[in-house]
Amino acid sequence: MARTKGDSDSNTLALLGKKEVLKRRFGFWSLFGFAVCELITWETVLALFSQGFDNGGPAGLVYGFIIAWSSTLSVYVVISELASMAPIAAGQYYWVYILAPDRYKVFCSYIVGWLTSLAWVATVATETIFAGTMLQGLIILDHENDYDPKRWHGTLLAWLVIVVAIFINVVIPGALPKFEIFIIVFHIAGFIAIVSILWVYSPHNSAHFVFTTALNEGGWPTQGLSYCVGFLGNVATFVGADASVHMAEEVANAPWNIPRAIVGAMLINGAVGFVMMLTLLFCLGDVDSVLETATGYPFIQIFKDSVTNTAGATVMGAIVLALTWACATGIITTASRMTWSFARDKGTPFSSAVSYVSKTRRIPTVAVLVVTGIAALLTLIYIGSYTAFNDVISLTITGFYSSYFLPAAFLLYNRVKGRVQPHQRQTPGFPVDPDDMSDDNATKAPVSPDRDGISTGIPSKNVAGRDDLDDDIKAEATAYTGAGSSAYHPAAEAAAANQHHRVVSVAEAPLVWGPFHLPGWLGIVNNAYACVYMIFVIFWSVWPPETPVNYQTMNYSVVVTSGVIIFSIIWYYVRGRKEYQGPIVDDEVAAIVVRRGSVGVGVGGGGGV
Numbered sequence: 269m270a271r272t273k274g275d276s277d278s279n280t281l282a283l284l285g286k287k288e289v290l291k292r293r294f295g296f297w298s299l300f301g302f303a304v305c306e307l308i309t310w311e312t313v314l315a316l317f318s319q320g321f322d323n324g325g326p327a328g329l330v331y332g333f334i335i336a337w338s339s340t341l342s343v344y345v346v347i348s349e350l351a352s353m354a355p356i357a358a359g360q361y362y363w364v365y366i367l368a369p370d371r372y373k374v375f376c377s378y379i380v381g382w383l384t385s386l387a388w389v390a391t392v393a394t395e396t397i398f399a400g401t402m403l404q405g406l407i408i409l410d411h412e413n414d415y416d417p418k419r420w421h422g423t424l425l426a427w428l429v430i431v432v433a434i435f436i437n438v439v440i441p442g443a444l445p446k447f448e449i450f451i452i453v454f455h456i457a458g459f460i461a462i463v464s465i466l467w468v469y470s471p472h473n474s475a476h477f478v479f480t481t482a483l484n485e486g487g488w489p490t491q492g493l494s495y496c497v498g499f500l501g502n503v504a505t506f507v508g509a510d511a512s513v514h515m516a517e518e519v520a521n522a523p524w525n526i527p528r529a530i531v532g533a534m535l536i537n538g539a540v541g542f543v544m545m546l547t548l549l550f551c552l553g554d555v556d557s558v559l560e561t562a563t564g565y566p567f568i569q570i571f572k573d574s575v576t577n578t579a580g581a582t583v584m585g586a587i588v589l590a591l592t593w594a595c596a597t598g599i600i601t602t603a604s605r606m607t608w609s610f611a612r613d614k615g616t617p618f619s620s621a622v623s624y625v626s627k628t629r630r631i632p633t634v635a636v637l638v639v640t641g642i643a644a645l646l647t648l649i650y651i652g653s654y655t656a657f658n659d660v661i662s663l664t665i666t667g668f669y670s671s672y673f674l675p676a677a678f679l680l681y682n683r684v685k686g687r688v689q690p691h692q693r694q695t696p697g698f699p700v701d702p703d704d705m706s707d708d709n710a711t712k713a714p715v716s717p718d719r720d721g722i723s724t725g726i727p728s729k730n731v732a733g734r735d736d737l738d739d740d741i742k743a744e745a746t747a748y749t750g751a752g753s754s755a756y757h758p759a760a761e762a763a764a765a766n767q768h769h770r771v772v773s774v775a776e777a778p779l780v781w782g783p784f785h786l787p788g789w790l791g792i793v794n795n796a797y798a799c800v801y802m803i804f805v806i807f808w809s810v811w812p813p814e815t816p817v818n819y820q821t822m823n824y825s826v827v828v829t830s831g832v833i834i835f836s837i838i839w840y841y842v843r844g845r846k847e848y849q850g851p852i853v854d855d856e857v858a859a860i861v862v863r864r865g866s867v868g869v870g871v872g873g874g875g876g877v
Contacts, residue, residue, distance in 0.1 A: 277520060284356050285853035286517070290605075291630040294519045296528060298445035299512055301452035303533035306511035306602065308595045309541030310459050311588050314567035315398055316501045317548060318559055323498030323813065325483030326549045332495065333545050336502035337538040339801045344509045344534055345786065346676045346798045348527035351513045352782025353688075355522035357609040358851060359513045360384050360671045365850045366779065367678035374850050375840065380671050381610045382836035383829075387667030388603035391508060392643035393426075394661045395596040396433075397650055400426030402589045405563035406582055409572065412562065420651045427647070430640050433597040437604065441631045444601065451594045458587040459540050462571075463547050465584065470551030470574040478549045486814035496808050500665065503805055505541060507664050509534055510672070511602040514609070527784035603639040608632035614847045655820055662825030663832070665809045670829065673802045680795040682779060691781040 278288050294302065313333075320329045350363045361381035368376050401422040408417055436443065484494040512529045516522045552558060553573045561569035567588070572581035611622035624634045650657040682688055786794055810826040840848070 277522065280355065280523060281517060284354055284362075285851060286356065287854045288517065289625050289630065290357075290517045290632075292518050292520050293442065293445050294448075294515060294525075295445070296521075296525045298448050299515065299519050299525055299529045300532055301448035301450075302444075302515065302598055303509065303512045303529040304455060304537060305448055305451045305591070305595055306508050306598050307506065307533055307537040308455065308591055309505050309537035310544035311591050311595070312505045313541050313544045313548065314588055315402075315565065315592070316504055317566050319504075319813070320498040320501030321559070322483065322485035323488070323494045323501075326478045326481045328482060328495050328498050329502065329545055329549065330479060332499045332502040333505070333542055336499065336506060337534075337542065339797075340503070340506040340509070341531070341534050341538070342794050343672060343676070343798045343802060344530050346679065346795050347510050347513065347672060348530045349782070349785040349791070350675055350679060351510075351516065351526045351530070352523045352784035353780070355513075355516040355519075355526055355782070357514050357517045357605045358613065359510065359516075359606065359609075360675050361610065361615070362851050363675035364678060367675060367682055374845070374848065376674060377850055378615060378840050378844055378848050379833060379836050380674055381613075381615045382839075383667050383832055384671040385603075385607050385610050385616070386832050387663055387671060388514075388599070388606050389639050389642050390646065390660050390663040390667065391599050392430075392596070392603050392639055393646035394664055395592065395599050396426040396429045396643060397422065397647055397657065399429045399589060399592045399596050400424070400647075401564055402568075402585065402592060403428075405565045405568050406585045406589065408563045409568055409578060409585070410582055417562075419654065423647045423651050426650075427644055429593055429596050430600070430644055432593070433600045434636060434640055436597050437601055437636050438629070438631065438633055441629055447594075448598070451591070454587075454594075455591055456540070458591060459544065462584055462587065463543060465580075466547050466551045466570070466574050469576075470570075471553060472550050473552055478546065488815060497811050497813060500805075500809055500811075503809075504661075504665060506534070506538075507668055508599065508602075510668075511598065514602045514605040517605075523782045524784065527782075600636065600640055600643075603643075604632055604635040607639050608635035611635065613850070613852045615844070617843075619847070656824070659824040659828050662809060662823065663828050666806055666825050666829040667832065669802045669805050669809070673799060673806070676795065676802065677799050680792070680799060683792060683795065688779045688781055691783055691785070 277292060281288050317329075320332060324332060351359075354362060354366065356362050358381075361377045361384060364380045365373050365377040403425045404417060404422050407415055436447070482491055482494075484491055486494055486497060488494040488497065509530055512519075512526050512533075516526060519525050548567070548570065551570065551574060553570065558566045558569045558573070563569060565585075568581065568585050571584045572578060575581055575584070607616065608623055608625070610616050611619040613619075616622055622632075622634055622638055624632065626633045646660055647657075649660060679688075785791060810823055810829075812821050812823040814821055836844075
């Protein structure tokens with residue numbers, strides 16, 4: 269019987285130790301739309317315009333964008349190589365586990381898992397606040413004389429964004445792929461419409477102003493320092509391109525489609541983002557009125573100054589709002605998959621509940637509610653202090669880049685040592701019997717000891733009871749006596765049981781390149797540059813935006829990120845090390861592997877098992 273693409277996807281996931289439980293709703297184009305929507309680069313250029321403008325000015329924004337675009341593309345090429353090697357929702361913490369030295373595998377994987385999960389939750393809070401306060405900004409624009417804006421209004425509007433996103437993710441998840449294809453069309457059409465209007469109706473600054481003017485509104489001792497501090501505005505424009513990684517178990521042909529979606533989204537978003545950056549700078553108008561706008565977003569004021577019409581500016585702003593809202597919806601999808609995956613491997617508190625998957629909709633409903641609930645609580649910080657909430661925003665840079673750096677560094681070490689084997693065109697795998705991987709054998713609860721109290725030596729999730737596995741053992745014991753014989757011997761059962769108790773671990777599998785990777789020295793140079801760039805970004809991400817520095821202007825991101833890391837370390841030693849032993853190999857997969865005489869779970873769509 270010919271093997272279908274769905275069989276190949278199931279086998280690839282089984283090679284990574286996991287049974288398929290989520291529905292593969294996304295093909296390439298819907299995933300590409302998802303990746304483009306999560307970056308929304310030209311929209312983010314509008315939203316974060318003032319950060320780079322104050323420190324660096326027009327010239328800093330233009331040249332900083334080019335550097336950030338090319339350098340971040342380098343980073344995401346490495347992420348794409350890892351995703352092609354091991355396409356799984358776990359992402360960074362799984363890659364760290366299979367790449368790190370043995371003594372550091374579990375600890376490093378655990379810390380990266382926490383950092384990635386909380387960075388995505390912080391991103392949910394950030395994007396929903398962006399959408400909520402944009403909506404508030406449009407209300408201010410339309411009711412400037414009879415509306416008294418409060419910060420708690422922004423938080424309530426952010427909660428509205430969250431509620432709508434929950435509805436889409438939980439009630440109508442099947443609509444997401446079609447929704448993403450529509451959004452990419454809307455994303456490009458909205459960009460063309462807004463850029464065209466600005467070029468036609470706005471007064472234009474000179475090329476000299478755009479390409480040579482530098483500003484140092486932060487009061488730094490040198491212009492170079494000001495450039496570096498403002499550079500983070502451009503970096504934030506490209507954060508989150510790895511969203512597609514955590515959708516790996518819902519994507520057809522994931523080893524190929526995820527890298528293509530990530531790289532394609534980076535290229536197209538970088539191009540339209542750069543055009544929007546130039547358009548804003550040429551059509552800026554009066555700088556002071558734009559930066560001090562009551563709406564809270566300079567781009568809304570630029571729209572109004574350009575068309576000299578409140579209704580027209582509102583429509584233009586509504587386009588940006590709709591795309592930001594759609595991005596928030598997709599980010600919640602990604603954050604829930606990351607949190608669900610970490611809970612599936614017993615990395616979170618209440619992991620059994622958080623890892624629940626709805627059998628009817630085949631989505632992690634509890635994880636969706638958990639990430640949105642925590643994000644909703646984080647948005648309360650905005651009511652007390654906008655400065656304090658900025659530190660939540662900063663976690664999206666320091667957290668993500670820290671989670672990218674460790675697997676990228678381990679990959680560089682392994683590829684320099686020549687430990688990654690060439691890609692194999694055909695996934696060797698083992699045929700996955702639909703009966704073995706059916707929902708009837710769904711994982712119910714984690715247990716440590718195997719049958720008769722004998723440890724398998726692997727992190728293990730168990731089925732509800734051992735009847736199915738016991739039947740397998742008895743069947744194999746019967747087979748031990750010879751073909752066609754119905755005889756059964758206890759000694760044969762013991763031998764078969766011993767086969768089922770063999771160690772099965774993702775750590776034992778050989779490292780094999782996926783179908784997407786840069787070959788030879790080109791890959792090594794790109795990998796090394798990506799690591800250096802990430803260190804640069806992490807270093808500057810903790811700097812305050814201006815001097816002199818006091819408790820109000822201080823950048824507390826180093827405190828927030830360090831707090832996450834310290835908390836995860838403490839929790840690891842208090843409880844985590846008792847529960848988390850690395851990515852779990854599901855019992856159903858382990859049983860199939862052992863029956864075929866295997867000792868490891870392969871990675872990369874080409875690893876031996």
